[in-house]
Amino acid sequence: MTIATTDRTxxxxxxxxxxxxxxxxxxxxxxxxxxxxHRRYWWIVGGLLALALVTSFGxxxxxxxxxxxxxxxxxxxxxxxxxxVVLLIVAVCQSLATVAFQTVTSNRxxxxxxxxxxxxxxxxxxxxxxxxxxAGVVALNNxxxxxxxxxxxxxxxCALYGWLLTGRxxxxxxxxxxxxxxxxxxxxxxxxxxxxxxxSEFDVLTARMFGSVGNxxxxxxxxxxxxxxxxxxxxxxxxRTLNAVALGREAATNLGVPHRRTLITVLVAAATLxxxxxxxxxxxxxxxxxxxxLSYQFADTHDHRYLLPMSVLIGFAxxxxxxxxxHHVFYAYGVVSxxxxxxxxxxxxxxxxxxxxx
Amino acid sequence: MISLSxxxxxxxxxxxxxxxxxxxxxxxxxxxIGPNGAGKSTMLTMIGRLLDMDSGSIEVAGYDIASTKSxxxxxxxxxxxxxxxxxxxxxxxxLVGFGRFPYSQGRLTVDDERIISRYIDFLDLGExxxxxxxxxxGGQRQRAYVAMVLCQDTEYVLLDEPLNNLDIAHSVAMMRHxxxxxxxxxxxxxxxxxxxxxxxxxxxxICALKNGVLARFGTPxxxxxxxxxxxxxxxxxxxxxxxxxxxxxxxx
Numbered sequence: 001m002t003i004a005t006t007d008r009t010x011x012x013x014x015x016x017x018x019x020x021x022x023x024x025x026x027x028x029x030x031x032x033x034x035x036x037x038h039r040r041y042w043w044i045v046g047g048l049l050a051l052a053l054v055t056s057f058g059x060x061x062x063x064x065x066x067x068x069x070x071x072x073x074x075x076x077x078x079x080x081x082x083x084x085v086v087l088l089i090v091a092v093c094q095s096l097a098t099v100a101f102q103t104v105t106s107n108r109x110x111x112x113x114x115x116x117x118x119x120x121x122x123x124x125x126x127x128x129x130x131x132x133x134x135a136g137v138v139a140l141n142n143x144x145x146x147x148x149x150x151x152x153x154x155x156x157x158c159a160l161y162g163w164l165l166t167g168r169x170x171x172x173x174x175x176x177x178x179x180x181x182x183x184x185x186x187x188x189x190x191x192x193x194x195x196x197x198x199x200s201e202f203d204v205l206t207a208r209m210f211g212s213v214g215n216x217x218x219x220x221x222x223x224x225x226x227x228x229x230x231x232x233x234x235x236x237x238x239x240r241t242l243n244a245v246a247l248g249r250e251a252a253t254n255l256g257v258p259h260r261r262t263l264i265t266v267l268v269a270a271a272t273l274x275x276x277x278x279x280x281x282x283x284x285x286x287x288x289x290x291x292x293x294l295s296y297q298f299a300d301t302h303d304h305r306y307l308l309p310m311s312v313l314i315g316f317a318x319x320x321x322x323x324x325x326x327h328h329v330f331y332a333y334g335v336v337s338x339x340x341x342x343x344x345x346x347x348x349x350x351x352x353x354x355x356x357x358x
Numbered sequence: 359m360i361s362l363s364x365x366x367x368x369x370x371x372x373x374x375x376x377x378x379x380x381x382x383x384x385x386x387x388x389x390x391i392g393p394n395g396a397g398k399s400t401m402l403t404m405i406g407r408l409l410d411m412d413s414g415s416i417e418v419a420g421y422d423i424a425s426t427k428s429x430x431x432x433x434x435x436x437x438x439x440x441x442x443x444x445x446x447x448x449x450x451x452x453l454v455g456f457g458r459f460p461y462s463q464g465r466l467t468v469d470d471e472r473i474i475s476r477y478i479d480f481l482d483l484g485e486x487x488x489x490x491x492x493x494x495x496g497g498q499r500q501r502a503y504v505a506m507v508l509c510q511d512t513e514y515v516l517l518d519e520p521l522n523n524l525d526i527a528h529s530v531a532m533m534r535h536x537x538x539x540x541x542x543x544x545x546x547x548x549x550x551x552x553x554x555x556x557x558x559x560x561x562x563x564i565c566a567l568k569n570g571v572l573a574r575f576g577t578p579x580x581x582x583x584x585x586x587x588x589x590x591x592x593x594x595x596x597x598x599x600x601x602x603x604x605x606x607x608x609x610x
Contacts, residue, residue: 027475029455029466033488106445240464244456246446250408250439254507255459256432302446 031303041306044298048313055320056084062328086216086281087323089224091291091315092232093277097270098288099295099311100235103246103304104266105172108296111288112274115160115176116183117153118283119190122209124149126190129197129205137204146220149279150227150272156182157271161264172263208282210337213323216280224276231272234265239304242266246302284337290344291315297351318344359384360405360514360548365414367400375400375570377414382548384419384513386562387540390550393591396567398550399440399518405548406437406516418514432460436507437516450494450502451487454478457509477509481535497528504532508539515539517549521556529553533560554591558582559604566590582607 032038060080066073101112128136139145160182164175194202208215235242244257245266252259277284295311322339359381366376375397382388390398403409405416407423416423418435436457454477458470466474478487481501491499500520507515517536521529537560540547551557557564558578566574566581573590574581581587582605587595595609 027451027487028471029451029474031452033449033490103445108445243446243464244459247444247456248442250403250437251442251444251456253408253428254406254432254437255456255510256427256429257459258428302448302452 031301031306033300037300041299041301041310045310045313048310048317052313052317052320055317055324056087058324059084059320059327062324082216082218083213083323084320085221086213087319088316089228090213090277090281090284090287091319092312093228093273094284094288095291095295095311095315096232096235096308097273097277098292099304099307100238100242100266101270102292103242104263105176106246106248107176108293110176111285111292112270113278113283113285113288114183115179115271116156116186117271117274117278118285119183119186120153120156121149121278121283122190123186124152125208126193126205129201130193134201134204137208141217143219143223146217146279147223150223150275153275153278154268154271157275158268161267161271165260165264165267210282212336213281215282220280224280227272227276231269231276234269235273236308238262238266239308242304243302246304284340286337286341286344287315287318290340290348291318293348294318294351297355359417359419360546361417362401362405363415365401365404365411365416367397367404367409368412374412375567376411378572380565380572380575382546382565383563384546385540385544387536387547387549387560388563388565389557389561390548390565390567391552391554391557391590392567392573396573397570398567401567402437402516402518402548402550403439406435407431408437408439429460432510432512434512435514435516436510436512438503438507438518438520440519440522442503444491448491449488450483450491450505451478453491453502454483454487454505454509457506457511460510473511474509477505480508480539481505496523497525497532500524500528500532501535504535508543508545513546515545515547517547519550519552521551521553529556536560554582554587554595554607555604558607578605 030038032041060077064073064076066076098111102108102110125137128139130136132139160175160179164171164178194205197205241257241262244255245252245259245262247255249259252262274288291311291314294314295307298314299307299310301307318340319336322336322343326336326339361381362378364376365378366374368374378401390402392398400409404411405418405423407428418431421431421434423431423435451474454474455466455470457477458466458474462470478484481504483498483501483505486494486498486502491502494502500523504517504520507517520532520536524532533556536547536549539545549561551561558581561578564574564576564578564581565572566586568590574586582597584595584597587597587607587609591609593609595607597605597607600606
């Protein structure tokens with residue numbers, strides 16, 4: 001009735017593996033598949049950095065109507081430099097938030113913007129115009145209302161996460177669905193109110209519905225920059241943990257990662273970043289998605305220590321290039337999100353079709 | 359030793375498993391068998407703290423899984439589920455390297471690299487170590503996942519249906535690897551199996567569950583009997599002795 005143990009371990013599968021030419025300790029894991037991929041990463045970083053620097057310099061310097069010795073030249077240059085800082089804030093916020101959000105939700109199609117942030121922004125803006133007319137929009141342009149908008153958006157997100165992720169039937173998919181439904185609902189309310197505005201009020205409102213650096217104000221910086229640094233820092237600090245979280249809840253728990261705590265931390269940080277960006281310049285629905293997808297393609301690694309910086313760099317380069325082209329080629333000021341969506345969308349399709357996978 | 363006391367999990371007032379009072383011995387391979395819905399995977403995932411239990415307590419090597427820090431537990435016990443879908447694209451070596459996460463938190467040392475290489479070679483993945491997982495066959499991929507949990511260097515290794523979707527040759531190879539891992543590295547391997555013949559051949563102990571409670575626990579010799587198996591699976595099962603082979607259950 002007993003089984004001979006020798007039977008179990010015999011057979012070809014139990015033969016010792018053939019000797020290797022490389023010593024076991026010399027074989028390395030690394031974030032990249034090959035040394036070539038690693039070099040390629042740094043070439044791309046260098047290229048993007050050069051592009052970002054050239055276009056930001058161009059944005060500040062190029063086509064300044066004043067001669068350089070005139071004090072007006074520096075006044076104009078400083079105003080334009082502020083634009084570049086705003087672009088940097090938006091790039092950091094959108095890129096870090098989207099990559100981290102997609103990792104913890106194990107989904108590369110959705111972005112945090114979908115979770116009702118932009119609809120909330122639209123609803124708040126529309127409500128102000130609807131209730132108080134054009135004066136309402138003007139009233140929205142101060143630091144208090146900026147802080148209030150950020151707080152509202154983060155509050156909505158935290159309520160949603162707290163409610164849906166800590167209950168007995170905690171479920172990420174349900175949370176995402178509820179977020180999208182709330183977003184759609186708010187969007188519909190906003191559209192309904194927009195129907196009842198006068199044409200001139202609607203015109204003023206429309207200008208704020210597109211993401212535009214013109215919406216930003218230096219007065220917001222003392223709040224926006226510290227929030228960005230803290231929330232972005234948290235995400236960068238968690239980079240190695242994010243690598244493990246990307247394996248999914250069960251595999252990550254098996255590796256000793258406190259999954260729920262990490263999930264909620266990342267979601268709150270991402271919510272804060274998106275809220276700062278949206279309250280600062282308005283909706284940028286497509287930017288985060290585009291930047292994250294391009295980062296996965298260009299970085300070609302699973303390691304967030306490389307993915308996160310790459311995404312910020314891509315975000316910044318895309319924004320500065322788009323602005324530069326809009327200002328100095330088309331002489332169209334203001335709405336740059338149109339160009340980002342057109343060029344970015346095309347680039348995205350090319351990359352996806354060429355590589356054949358997300 | 360893994361001990362469960364009064365462990366229950368309720369899905370609704372009529373559906374649920376437990377209460378379990380059970381001790382799984384240290385060392386060797388223990389197979390969990392039973393009909394569909396008997397609670398094998400539920401029990402395994404509760405021991406592996408992937409699923410919260412509703413009442414009772416589980417101790418693994420003297421550590422209570424509810425109160426021990428997840429990070430410390432990851433050095434005592436590892437668990438592999440049957441479905442593994444990752445959104446990121448990983449090479450075999452990167453995946454196996456994650457097994458060192460509880461120790462290195464992502465900063466791999468030279469020792470870690472040596473351990474990773476050892477388990478990659480142990481599962482004959484040396485040639486494939488820089489391939490991406492999506493370039494592997496199902497059997498190779500399954501071996502890579504098992505290499506990852508072995509690389510975690512835990513005393514207890516829980517595997518949820520590791521033979522799922524494997525053909526005969528790969529199933530046999532996988533069970534031999536697990537057998538060798540138990541003996542060479544002195545691991546306790548607990549594995550959910552559907553095929554009682556695999557359980558009888560490669561396991562030291564068989565734990566049979568039925569309708570959410572423990573039905574039988576014993577050595578393969580004690581479980582591989584007509585009356586016992588017929589009762590557990592509610593199917594006519596005949597155990598036959600074949601020359602030069604272990605006991606075989608026939609149920610066709």
